[in-house]
Amino acid sequence: MSDGLDGSEVYTICEDFTWRDVNDEVVVLNVKSGEYFTFNDVGRFVWKAISSGKNVDESVRMVVDEYDVEPEKAASEIRDFIRNIVAQKMLKKT
Amino acid sequence: MNFISGETDELSLRTRLWILFQIPPLLLRAWYIKDRLQSLQIALPDPGFPVKISEKGADKVARWVTGILESLPFRTGHFCFYRSIVLVYIIRRLGVPAVLNIGLTNFGARSKTRGHCWLTIDRRLLFEKVDTGNLYPFEMGYNKTGICYWAGSAGNGGEGRAEAGRVKRRD
Numbered sequence: 001m002s003d004g005l006d007g008s009e010v011y012t013i014c015e016d017f018t019w020r021d022v023n024d025e026v027v028v029l030n031v032k033s034g035e036y037f038t039f040n041d042v043g044r045f046v047w048k049a050i051s052s053g054k055n056v057d058e059s060v061r062m063v064v065d066e067y068d069v070e071p072e073k074a075a076s077e078i079r080d081f082i083r084n085i086v087a088q089k090m091l092k093k094t
Numbered sequence: 095m096n097f098i099s100g101e102t103d104e105l106s107l108r109t110r111l112w113i114l115f116q117i118p119p120l121l122l123r124a125w126y127i128k129d130r131l132q133s134l135q136i137a138l139p140d141p142g143f144p145v146k147i148s149e150k151g152a153d154k155v156a157r158w159v160t161g162i163l164e165s166l167p168f169r170t171g172h173f174c175f176y177r178s179i180v181l182v183y184i185i186r187r188l189g190v191p192a193v194l195n196i197g198l199t200n201f202g203a204r205s206k207t208r209g210h211c212w213l214t215i216d217r218r219l220l221f222e223k224v225d226t227g228n229l230y231p232f233e234m235g236y237n238k239t240g241i242c243y244w245a246g247s248a249g250n251g252g253e254g255r256a257e258a259g260r261v262k263r264r265d
Binding site for chain 2: 018020022023025027029031032034036038
């Protein structure tokens with residue numbers, strides 16, 4: 001893919017990170033650095049899908065089924081989101 | 095330097111003097127690392143140092159040092175952070191494996207994110223006035239260097255969060 005993400009890729013959470021559901025958000029912690037991250041409702045949905053073993057395309061489909069959003073827009077934004085958190089080294093390819 | 099032989103509840107004059115000399119450089123260290131927490135990755139001293147105090151002695155150190163810090167003529171804010179950094183270094187150097195706890199809450203609005211630092215020994219609060227168990231109930235993870243991270247309830251803001259679009263759930 002031109003954006004560097006293969007839709008069939010599956011990701012796992014890197015060892016330095018832990019996460020918890022805190023009310024309506026996911027709070028992710030880099031235990032090594034002490035850096036916290038939070039995701040909103042959709043980010044949480046994608047995070048849970050990806051961390052449960054869904055690939056990028058499956059995650060997009062799940063979001064489109066769950067939320068009122070155009071498939072193209074969802075795919076674009078979710079890929080941006082995943083690229084972002086991969087760049088933060090929260091996720092790695094399996 | 096070995097001021098105390100064996101574990102003791104009491105703080106001798108020499109121990110108190112040793113602690114007094116630790117405070118200024120530790121305050122400077124806390125000031126230096128406060129804004130660099132995520133890049134420095136604090137390395138707390140190994141509590142295996144030969145000088146020993148008991149946990150009761152650690153309580154006395156905490157009360158005494160807190161009193162000294164509270165009486166200082168200058169205040170910079172973030173008192174809990176300065177106090178915790180100074181204490182965790184001193185107490186660990188005295189042989190007690192105190193844990194530095196860092197809790198953050200109200201993540202939803204980053205500008206209003208609040209935090210607190212406190213110390214525990216074997217999960218027991220060390221001279222702590224804040225109800226940390228209620229404010230920061232979610233244990234996020236323990237760093238093997240002696241730091242434990244906690245989270246409180248999230249807020250409802252939206253500023254500063256990593257987001258994958260703003261859309262509504264289907265009905």
